Amino acid sequence: MDRNQLVKWLKAPAKMGHKYSLHAVYFCTGCGIIEVPPSITARWDAERFGVLPTATPRQANLFLITGYVSVKTLRAIIRTYEQMPEPKYTVGFGSCPINGGMYWDSYNTIKHLDRYIPIDGWIAGCMPRPEAIFVAVTHLWTLIDKDMADGYKRYRKHYAAYRANQEKVLRGLDWPPLFPVEEQ
Amino acid sequence: MDRALIDSLSSTFDALRVEVPREDRLTVQAPRDAVMSVLSFLKGRGYDHLHMVSCVDWMEEGQFELVYVLSAYGTGQDSASNPGEEIILKTRIPRELPTVVSSISLFKNAEPYEREIHELFGVRFEGHPRLTPLFLERDYEIPPFRKDFDTRQYVEDFFGSIPPVGEEDQDV
Numbered sequence A: 001m002d003r004n005q006l007v008k009w010l011k012a013p014a015k016m017g018h019k020y021s022l023h024a025v026y027f028c029t030g031c032g033i034i035e036v037p038p039s040i041t042a043r044w045d046a047e048r049f050g051v052l053p054t055a056t057p058r059q060a061n062l063f064l065i066t067g068y069v070s071v072k073t074l075r076a077i078i079r080t081y082e083q084m085p086e087p088k089y090t091v092g093f094g095s096c097p098i099n100g101g102m103y104w105d106s107y108n109t110i111k112h113l114d115r116y117i118p119i120d121g122w123i124a125g126c127m128p129r130p131e132a133i134f135v136a137v138t139h140l141w142t143l144i145d146k147d148m149a150d151g152y153k154r155y156r157k158h159y160a161a162y163r164a165n166q167e168k169v170l171r172g173l174d175w176p177p178l179f180p181v182e183e184q
Numbered sequence B: 001m002d003r004a005l006i007d008s009l010s011s012t013f014d015a016l017r018v019e020v021p022r023e024d025r026l027t028v029q030a031p032r033d034a035v036m037s038v039l040s041f042l043k044g045r046g047y048d049h050l051h052m053v054s055c056v057d058w059m060e061e062g063q064f065e066l067v068y069v070l071s072a073y074g075t076g077q078d079s080a081s082n083p084g085e086e087i088i089l090k091t092r093i094p095r096e097l098p099t100v101v102s103s104i105s106l107f108k109n110a111e112p113y114e115r116e117i118h119e120l121f122g123v124r125f126e127g128h129p130r131l132t133p134l135f136l137e138r139d140y141e142i143p144p145f146r147k148d149f150d151t152r153q154y155v156e157d158f159f160g161s162i163p164p165v166g167e168e169d170q171d172v
Helices: A003-011 A013-020 A032-040 A071-083 A130-145 A151-157 A159-169 B003-012 B032-044 B110-121 B151-161
Strands: A022-025 A051-054 A062-065 A089-093 A121-123 B017-022 B025-030 B049-058 B063-071 B086-094 B099-101 B124-126
Touching: A003 A013, A013 A022, A013 A130, A032 A051, A032 A130, A062 A071, A071 A159, A089 A130, A089 A151, A121 A130, A151 A159, B003 B017, B003 B025, B003 B032, B025 B032, B032 B063, B032 B086, B032 B099, B049 B110, B086 B099, B110 B124
Parallel strands: A022 A051, A022 A062, A062 A089, A089 A121, B025 B086, B099 B124
Antiparallel strands: B017 B025, B049 B063, B063 B086
């Protein structure tokens, strides 16, 4: 163990635990997922950074959204995100979740993902290299250290607005609100 | 392409336009009412595999063009068909009232293709068991693959109307 980090470990052991065991939910959207198998296996080996793929969102705390998000996928993304236990971190991967990317004028693709679920960080590029995932992970460590990876807190705080946007795109959300939404 | 097949096609049906653009390809232009009978005729001649059904929007001419691509598995007793050859059957239907008889009774795998065309072009297939949405989640005023659907305007109007959330405390 790094001796310089001893104080951090003693001060906030839970935070250090979250930081070094990021379990990424195995959720594939768009074309960016093609970068993930080499990242988690022998060639780039994400386990060096404590990142492991997890089969179910209920055991995961890192959500990589790896490409364009169609309206239908958004429904699955919201369901997956809401199932993950807190603290949870989301990273948008590639240019499509940021502002639509090359699908900026598509009739069925979400343009700004952060209007529907909170995003802690973005990896720009089309495609980003696997190294970019690790740069993002180390950035995420810094953010967790400084309590700035607070997407799940923002989701609670602005849930009414997020839910309103989700309902605007997806007619008839067939699950109840995750958090109580005040009547307006 | 088998000469006998072309001859029997044009002798059985009138108002067909048969062309051979390539050695292994046959293009048949048929009127809307003859589609099912031509398909069943071709199926009887051993062309028993429907590759796909597609649709083209000819907006200036006010027509949709349905395209059926057929080929042969080459497993039948009938040796008239050759697995390397494909037959492209095209038919034009008016854009105002786009209805056509579903080909599911002949080819079961036409179901998702016809569902997709119904969703993206608004063509109605008579006799299709479930013309419910396949890919799309939202309702569009004009089916989005029609040429007069303005995607940029739609994106501006709809996705532009969704406000950002909690921008004041997003410092990441």
